Amino acid sequence: MGILLMLHEKDNHRIDHLKKDLGIHKKIDVIRAALLLLEKEAERLKRIKRWKHATKLVTKSSYEVNREFQRYSRIKSK
Structure with missing residues (x-):
């Protein structure tokens, strides 16, 4: 068995609501799904940061x- 996670009652209801929707x-599967989305968002933000840095360099x-x-150029811009 894993480590117990203490939640506020309000958060527990939110997880139950998501579980039904x-x-x-299992509640842990809702939390795992949320963690997966957060990890993907964190990776996306890291990529954007790298792209901005590379853009500044070039x-x-x-x-x-x-x-x-x-x-x-044969076509001269004004």
Whole structure:
């Protein structure tokens, strides 16, 4: 048997309500489903943070390359 989890009465009712709505038989399965969603959201936020960091690293060089291409472009922008 695992470790006991102490819940407030209000949270216990919320879990029971979700249990009925989702057709899940055990409270722990509701909690596991919630944890899985939270883990996925945490991974998504980590990916976004990495993408933003990578974008900051290449922005200057990307701007310089684009400026260089515009110099020799046949279609001149105003």
